[in-house]
Amino acid sequence: xxxxxxxxxxxxxxxxxxxxxxxxxxxxxxxxxxxxxxxxxxxxxxxxxxxxxxxxxxxxxxxxxxxxxxxxxxxxxxxxxxxxxxxxxxxxxxxxxxxxxxxxxxxxxxxxxxxxxxxxxxxxxxxxxxxxxxxxxxxxxxxxxxxxxxxxxxxxxxxxxxxxxxxxxxxxxxxxxxxxxxxxxxxxxxxxxxxxxxxxxxxxxxxxxxxxxxxxxxxxxxxxxxxxxxxxxxxxxxxxxxxxxxxxxxxxxxxxxxxxxxxxxxxxxxxxxxxxxxxxxxxxxxxxxxxxxxxxxxxxxxxxxxxxxxxxxxxxxxxxxxxxxxxxxxxxxxxxxxxxxxxxxxxxxxxxxxxxxxxxxxxxxxxxxxxxxxxxxxxxxxxxxxxxxx
Amino acid sequence: xxxxxxxxxxxxxxxxxxxxxxxxxxxxxxxxxxxxxxxxxxxxxxxxxxxxxxxxxxxxxxxxxxxxxxxxxxxxxxxxxxxxxxxxxxxxxxxxxxxxxxxxxxxxxxxxxxxxxxxxxxxxxxxxxxxxxxxxxxxxxxxxxxxxxxxxxxxxxxxxxxxxxxxxxxxxxxxxxxxxxxxxxxxxxxxxxxxxxxxxxxxxxxxxxxxxxxxxxxxxxxxxxxxxxxxxxxxxxxxxxxxxxxxxxxxxxxxxxxxxxxxxxxxxxxxxxxxxxxxxxxxxxxxxxxxxxxxxxxxxxxxxxxxxxxxxxxxxxxxxxxxxxxxx
Numbered sequence: 001x002x003x004x005x006x007x008x009x010x011x012x013x014x015x016x017x018x019x020x021x022x023x024x025x026x027x028x029x030x031x032x033x034x035x036x037x038x039x040x041x042x043x044x045x046x047x048x049x050x051x052x053x054x055x056x057x058x059x060x061x062x063x064x065x066x067x068x069x070x071x072x073x074x075x076x077x078x079x080x081x082x083x084x085x086x087x088x089x090x091x092x093x094x095x096x097x098x099x100x101x102x103x104x105x106x107x108x109x110x111x112x113x114x115x116x117x118x119x120x121x122x123x124x125x126x127x128x129x130x131x132x133x134x135x136x137x138x139x140x141x142x143x144x145x146x147x148x149x150x151x152x153x154x155x156x157x158x159x160x161x162x163x164x165x166x167x168x169x170x171x172x173x174x175x176x177x178x179x180x181x182x183x184x185x186x187x188x189x190x191x192x193x194x195x196x197x198x199x200x201x202x203x204x205x206x207x208x209x210x211x212x213x214x215x216x217x218x219x220x221x222x223x224x225x226x227x228x229x230x231x232x233x234x235x236x237x238x239x240x241x242x243x244x245x246x247x248x249x250x251x252x253x254x255x256x257x258x259x260x261x262x263x264x265x266x267x268x269x270x271x272x273x274x275x276x277x278x279x280x281x282x283x284x285x286x287x288x289x290x291x292x293x294x295x296x297x298x299x300x301x302x303x304x305x306x307x308x309x310x311x312x313x314x315x316x317x318x319x320x321x322x323x324x325x326x327x328x329x330x331x332x333x334x335x336x337x338x339x340x341x342x343x344x345x346x347x348x349x350x351x352x353x354x355x356x357x358x359x360x361x362x363x364x365x366x367x368x369x370x371x372x373x374x375x376x377x378x379x380x381x382x383x384x385x386x387x388x389x390x
Numbered sequence: 391x392x393x394x395x396x397x398x399x400x401x402x403x404x405x406x407x408x409x410x411x412x413x414x415x416x417x418x419x420x421x422x423x424x425x426x427x428x429x430x431x432x433x434x435x436x437x438x439x440x441x442x443x444x445x446x447x448x449x450x451x452x453x454x455x456x457x458x459x460x461x462x463x464x465x466x467x468x469x470x471x472x473x474x475x476x477x478x479x480x481x482x483x484x485x486x487x488x489x490x491x492x493x494x495x496x497x498x499x500x501x502x503x504x505x506x507x508x509x510x511x512x513x514x515x516x517x518x519x520x521x522x523x524x525x526x527x528x529x530x531x532x533x534x535x536x537x538x539x540x541x542x543x544x545x546x547x548x549x550x551x552x553x554x555x556x557x558x559x560x561x562x563x564x565x566x567x568x569x570x571x572x573x574x575x576x577x578x579x580x581x582x583x584x585x586x587x588x589x590x591x592x593x594x595x596x597x598x599x600x601x602x603x604x605x606x607x608x609x610x611x612x613x614x615x616x617x618x619x620x621x622x623x624x625x626x627x628x629x630x631x632x633x634x635x636x637x638x639x640x641x642x643x644x645x646x647x648x649x650x651x652x653x654x655x656x657x658x659x660x661x662x663x664x665x666x667x668x669x670x671x672x673x674x675x676x677x678x679x680x681x682x683x684x685x686x687x688x689x690x691x692x693x694x695x696x697x698x699x700x701x702x703x704x705x706x707x708x709x710x711x712x713x714x715x716x717x718x
Contacts, residue, residue, distance in 0.1 A: 032543055033410025060545070062593050166410065166545060179506060188499035217482075217495060220565065267411055270699070271442060304661030305653050314650040326629065326638065327646020330662040333624045333669055339697040368675060369592040 006359030010352065012292035014361055014384045017261060018047035018159070024259030025148065025160045028294075031275040032166040034267045035296040037061045038370055038379060039363075040163040041069060041094070043263075045373060046380035047159055048092035049085045055093040055147055055157045059140060059165045068372045069094045076101045078147070083373050093157065099139040103129040106142060106247075111236075118236040124229040136165040137172060141251040148254060174255075174282065178248050261291040266351075268298055268344035273351050280355050292359040294383065295348060300364050301341040306331075308338030361385065397614065397689050397716045401583045403524050403576065404538045404613065407547040407601065408587030409594040413618045415442040416700050416708070417587045417693065418540040423709035424718040427463030430535040433523050434459070435470045437516040438542060443469050448702055454480075456523075462709065465535075470523070474505035477515040481569075514553045514570050521573045524581070544586065544597045548604040551577045551584065583613030588683065590617060590676035595683060602686050614717060615688050617680070619695040623673050625666060630673055633666035691715045 007013050017023055028040040037058050044056035055078050061071065069081045071094055078093035107125075108116045119125050129135060144162055151157040165172075219227055254260065262283055266276035276293060283290045306314075312335040318328035352360065363382040370376055398404070404421060408414035415436070422434040433456060436443050444451045447459045452469045454476035459469040478501060495501050504511050526533045542550045553570045576582060584605055588598040598615060605612050623630060632638050640659045647654035683690060693711055696704050712718055 031410060032545075033412070062596065064592070064596075166543070188503050217500075224564075226564070269411065270445070271415075271440070272411065274445075302661050302665055304658050304665070305655070306647075306658055306661075310652060314647070314652050317650045318646060321649075324642070324646030324649055327643050327649075327662075329625050329629070330643060330666055331646075331652075333665055334662055336621075336624070336697050337665055343697070343699050368671075 006292065006357075010359055011385060012263075012294070012359035012361035014043070014046075015050070017291055018043060018052060019050060021052075021158065022259055023159060023261055024151075025144070025162065025254070025257075026261045026263060026291075027162045027164065027255065028263050028265050029164040029279060030265035030294075031272050034265050034272050035363075036166075036265045037163045038065060038376075039263070039265050039294055039296065039383070040161050041065060041370075042376045042379035042383060044092055044094070044159075044161040045081075045084065045376045046384065047161070048081075048090040049088060049377075051088035051090040052159045053091050053155075053157045054159045054161060055095070055151075056161045056163070057095055057097060057140070057143060057147065058163045059097050059136065061096060061163075062369070064369060064371055066096065068370055068376060071096055076143075081373075097136070097140055097143055099136045100130045102139040102143055103135065115236055119233065122229060122233045122236060124226070124233040128233075138248070140165055141255075142247065145247070145251050145254060174286070174288075178252065256286070256288055258289065260289050262288055263291055263294050265294045265296060267296050268347050270347065273347055277351065277354060280358060290358070292361060293351065293355075295360055295362045297365040298344055298348075298362045299337065299340045300362070301345070302334060302337055304334060306334060308335045308342065311335040311338065396718060398583055398718070401581060401613070402532070402534075402536055403520070403582040404536060405541045405547075405551065405582065405584040406538060406587060406616075407541045407544050407584060408616075408618075409545070409597045410543050412587045412589050412594050413700075414543070414587040415440075415446060415540050416705070417585075417616050417618060418538050419443060419446050420693070420705055420708035420712055421585070421718060422467045422536075422538040423460060423462045423706060424713040425536045425538065426460075426465030426467050427709070427713065427718070429464040431465060431533070432467050433470060433534045433537045434467050434540065435472055435520055435523065435537065436540040437472045437520075438540075439471065439473055441471065442540065443471070446700070446702070446705065462706065468534075470519075472516050472519045474512045474515045475501060477519045478505055481515065481518065511566065513550050514566060514573065517551065517553050517573050517577070518569055521576050524576065541584075544601040547584065547601055548608045548610065551605075551610050552608045553577075578609050578611065580611065582611055584610055585613040585616060587616045587618050589619050590679040590683075592675075592679065595679045599682065599686065602688070612688060615683055615686060615690050616712075616717075617683060617690060617692045620676070620692050621669075621672065621695045624669065629666075630670040633663070634670035634674065636663070636667065638663055638666060689717075691717050 017026070026040075026043060028036045028043070030036050037060070040056055040058060041061070044054045048054040056069075058066070058071070061069075066072070069092075070079065070083075073096075076095065076098035078095040081092040081094050084090075084092045104120060107119050111119060140162065144160065147157070147160050151160065215227070255262075264276045264279050264283075266272040280290060280293070282288075311331040315328045315331035315335060318324045318331070348360065348362070352358070361383055362385075363379065366375075366378065368375075370379060404418075404425070406414050406418035406421060408417070419434060422432045426432040434443055436452070441451050443459070447469065449457075449459050449469070452459075452471035454471065454473060456468045456470045458466050460467045482495075495504075505515065506512065520537060520539055523534060524532075524537050541547055551574075553573050586598045586601055588594040602612050625633060629638065640656075640663065643659050643662060644654040647658060652658070691712060692715070693708050698704075700708075709718075
C-alpha cells in the first residue's frame, strides 16, 4: 500500500513519483537546514515542466529562493511563477504561508462577524495565532486542506507540494495540529471557563476539589488577567468548539490517503540522518505513505580512477621529493574529497542498513545557492538522478 | 608563555546559535570545553530536546539534572538538557511548595497548557532555568564560572531570548511576568554574549547578518561570529585562479602522476583538474562571504572542516583552536 518508488538498486525514482497522476500531494519533511524548501520548489518546478498543474506551499523560504520563484511578499495566496516552461501543458503556482492570516481566516469562516471580531481582538488569541510554536504547523496543514479542497472543486491543481515548518524536531509537524486541536477542544480550556459552562458540570463534580486549586495556582502563576483573557477567548470561541479537533483529524486523514507521498529530506550529517531515522520510523508506525529519503548536499566520489589512499600516499611522496607541487596539491585535494565522500557514504549506508526498503535520492552539493529557476532545474535534475558528474 | 587576551572576560552566559546544519552544537561544546580549561567549572545546556550534547560527548542521554560529561585542563564541563515540563514543576516546587497541586495541574492538562500552548511561557521556562544556573551560588561564589547555552537556531533566537515581548501583551503582572523581566535583564547585560555560528555559504551568512540586526534591535548583546567548517584552499592563490579558468597544465599534472606510479590517463588528469576548478569556485565564494561576515565588525573565529567528521577527540582540538584565537 505504501507507494515506495525505488529502482532495483534502491534509488528513489523521483520522476516516476511526479509523473504518476495518482500522486496528488507530496510532503517534504526533515530537520532544519537540510534544504527542505529548495527540494519542494525544485520538485514542483520539475513536475510542472513535465506537464503537471502544480502548487508549491512554502513556509519560510530564504529570500533569494523566494525571489527565484517571484515570491516577493507574503500574501498567503498562490501566484503563478513566471518563466516556467509550459510546453508540456503544466503550470507552477507558489505561495508563502502567512500563519496569522490563515488562522484569522479560519476564525472568520466559522464564526459570525461579531463573534469573529471578539476573537480577533482577544489578546490571548493574538498571542496564540502569532507565536505558539505549533501554530505554524497547524496552519500549514490548514492551508494544505484548503488548497486540496480547491483543487478537488475546480481542478486548478493536480499536484500540491508542501514544505514543512522549520520545527525543532521533524516530528513536531505531525503532532502539533493534534496538540493544538485537542487543547482548543480539551477539558483544560473548558475547565478554565468552567463555572459558566453547563457542559463542564459533571466533570467538575469529579474534580471539584482540584478545580479551585488549579485555577488558584494558574491565577497566581499567570496573573488574573491572563485567565480572564483565556476565558473570554474560550467563550467567544464556543461556536467553533469541536471544529478544531475535527479539522485536525481531517488533515491527518488526508496525509494518510493514498494520493499523498512523504519525502524525508536530510543532509549527510549524523544529526540530520538521526532525525530522518526517527521520522521514517514514526511515519511507518502511523502507516503514513512514505516514498523515500532525499539526501541533499552529497559530495559524490570523484570520477578519477585514483583512490583516496593512493592519492594521499602519492601526494606525500611528491612533497618529500619536493617536486611536482601542482600534482601533489591536486592529489591532496582529491584525497580530502574522497574522504568526505567516504564518510557520507558510510552514513548513508548506515541509514539504509537500518531502513533497507527506503529508496534514497542523492542530490549532489552545489557551491552556490539557488538564485533562479535554472538553479532549481539543476536541483531537480539532481533529484531525478540525471545530473552530470562533476 | 603569557596568556593571550581573552575576548569575553566578564561574560558568564555564552549563548551559541546558528542556522540549522552549521554545527552550533559542536561549537557550543568546543567553547564549553575551552572555557573549562584552567580549572574552571562550566555548564553546557541544551533546550531543544535533541540530545545533541550526549551524542557528541558519547554519554547516555542527558536528563533534567546536571551531570559531569567531560574534564579538560583541570576543569570540568557539566551537561544539562532543559525541558519545559521539568522546569515548570521545579519552579512551582521552588516558589510555591506545590505538592498535590502539581500533580493535579498535570492531570487536568494545565502543565501541557503552560509548557506547549501558552504563548511564550515555554521560552520563559527554558531561559528561566538557564538564568537560575547562571545566578546559582554556593559558599559565596557562583557554582558555574560560565554557562554555555546550545540555543535554538538563528531564525528563532531573538524571539527566544527576548522572552519579555510575548508575555508582555499577555501577562502584565504576576510571577511569570516578573520572572520574564529578570531573565531579560540578564540577557541584555554585559554578562551575556550571543555568538553566531555560520558556514561561508550564502544562506547561513545571510541568516547571520539578519540575526545580528534582530539581536541588536532587541538590545541583546551580539558576541563573536564563529565561521565553521572552513576548508583549506590547498592550492595557492595563483593556481586557484588558473584552475578556475581551466589553465592548469594537464601535461604537468600527468608527469607528476607518472613520477609516483599513479594512473596518468586523460580521465585521471581531467578528474583532478575538475576537482581543482570546483575548489577554486568554492574558495571564491568563501572569500565573498567572509567579507560579508567581517563587515559585521564583530570578533571572528574560524574552525576547520574535519573531513572525517566530528568525534570526541576532534572536539578537544576545536576547543584548543578557540582558545588560541582568544575566544576563551
